Amino acid sequence: MTAQANTALAAEILEVPHAEAAAVTRDSRPLRLITCGSVDDGKSTLIGRLLWDTKAVKEDQAATLRRDSGSQNDLGLPDFALLLDGLQAEREQGITIDVAYRYFATDRRSFIVADTPGHEQYTRNMATGASTADLAILLVDARAGLLEQTRRHATIASLMGIKQFVLAVNKFDLVAYDRAVFDQISTDFKALALSLGVRQVTAIPMSALKGENVVYSARSVIPWYEGPTLVETLELATLRSGQSTGFRLPVQRVSRPGESFRGYQGTVAGGAVKPGDSVAILPSGQVANVKQIVTFDLVRNAAVAGDAITLVLDRQVDVARGDMIVSLDAQPQTGLAFDAQIVALQPDGIVPGKRYWLKAGSRRQRVQVEPVQQLDLKSGKWQSADMLQMNAIGKVHLSFDETAIFDPYELNRGTGAFILIDPDTNNTVAGGMITAKRTELGGLNAHEGRVILSLPADLAEQLLATELLASRRDEVETRRVTTSAARQLLDDIDG
Template identity: 85%
Template structure:
């Protein structure tokens, strides 16, 4: 297996997609990697060399830098690290977003922290990015945090990476060092399902191969500069799901008007389209699409709209209005990937609030496996420690609605909230609906019974079941939810 990956990695070229004309939407990108690999300095250099730093900002930067370095340059990291704690400690804590542009394209870049305890902030930055710049210190190569950030970025659906082998001046511009690190990363990328990798040797501090070429000191490198690679990158592919509108608010200014407000999370809609309201299953047609200043002929993903239907239906906040011919998955149990974000981690069988869009539900989380960042293998796990990346089973008290994350980021992502502290304990991505619904299937000798509550309580009180209580799972559900559960098992 390892030999096969090594062979494939050796053949994996630097990817430079065909140039596309300037898009109306800026390319969104993140910088990630381990501590002190130079993420803030790199973005500061990008802003400086693309003339995105105004004169008053430049004056402030020179003043705040104090004693300048041997090159007579200011501390570029201060352009990103604005918090007092960041400047005092010389680290990045929060995500900082900056806008810059080249002659061919515009960009929004997120500088994310490298410290392990701020993994949640890195995941936040990755959730909206089209591309990831993964920095590696040329002196140290790939570290565990490098692998963690690359894995999280890939789980978040990022499939374009720029490997920035930074501080290359400190290894004497040694080509062998670059070849070794880029080879190691391409091996890792293949295990993550990432095939678009552009590796660039650079010095962010000196500006070599960032905006301007470093050919004078690296004549052996004939690839693009960082900006050229970003100009050639593609926007994240469109979502493959149909129309999705998570309902944020029901608008009823008068008896003659009832509209359902939210931001379109996928697909498109126009008057006359048939839609279904989930989870109730009621069907209607779109009568009108209203925005703050006009009536629209259509709406697409990202539009904030008020949807008016052609008939009276029961819709409330947390429901989802979707295409009649392209519906999300609905069920009581789903598989997901999680990134644990709190010191207590994720414990087996623990119940949390799950929030996805405007919908909040009770869920039981059962860890299945955890990713070993050193070997790249998924090892069985009953619990997930802080910052661990794991696979879990989600069991809901009532029907949940999701698209797989790869198909729709908005309707496939969620956070877990501790019901006691209201802290966000994990971020997750749904991978699939569980066909066996909590492990109840025809092959494991288990069955599901739908019984009246009073009868179930009497049975559970019997001596036989009392002695085997740990083997029995009970769940109170409505009649409709019970039908969905049984239908899912039959399917």
């Protein structure tokens, strides 16, 4: 892809929203983002520079930073990474270990940024930061290009459902602002992102230490780059919404202040609701209508995702903590068997066949976990696995004793995410994401094997473009053949 094409693409993505942003005063919803990449690519320095240039550093912090920085660089600038690396071990080793969260704001928006570790042994920490993020900033050292850890973090971010990437080609001053270097790195990364199902990528050449193209434009030293700065890109980013599913209210508490009032309290995890709507209570399947929506200070006409409410129904139904109240016409999946992807968090890993506690929202239930595949973070390929060690990312089968209630994580993070707890130690051993409900015996999945479908080419292309197949594209094999050849193949199998 040429440099002109890259510039045109960035302009095309950002030109229209810019006009809209000018008319909008301020987006009250904070954008959650992570920075990730290989060791020493400058992640902590980048966030430190963001905090510094957006005036999020207090006077006493600034004084301490100047005192602690010493002679960290030849430019006489503070060591911005010290604003993030708070652990003593981090400062001694010059690396990030824990996930550091910081808040900053511009005139248009507020942000919550997580600085995640670059080392492979802290993959679980990086996955934790990515699980709540709307956007990922992947840093690349302009001198080194894409590295294995860059690919690893891009893979993990995509698995966590992040669909917006910013490629920060950092330390660009050290390659003399060479346009050919930027074009090559951005082309390689966009190809990687496309293979992961991520199509929204903005590539920016920058120097985090000097502050070039971070908050302020670097047009004076990079005249050929006409795209946005990092902050301009973040201001226009979109949030992952809970509106792709129907109404979801995981019940946290049943409120009975008196005999005349009975309400069900929780935070709306998806969709919207208003008085008069018909709802179902899961897992029992009872049906009722919404009579009233109450908050701490008023009665409301509607509630949307993120609102903490008390829901009053028009009839007496059996509802307990851990149940879920959902829209009648758009219900989540219920069953005893689900497929999921998990990240192992403890040294003992995930033991096949062991029974764990699964906690999703306010619901906790017994589950048996069977590892199926593990992601090879070097190659990006899935491989068969019987056990998952710490930091491993794997696909598992979940088998429940009682009915479980989930949405696929791609559709709703709130009702598609869970943690696994070891009943012996009470340690959280894994974080996971539901991918699909597993078909029980009698369906296509009754036996280990493969299913061959003969489809028209246009229909096959549409199916391969769906979210579900895109998430498991590495397991699908396709061959384009003539109609007669496909019929012959099926006849041979039957014969």
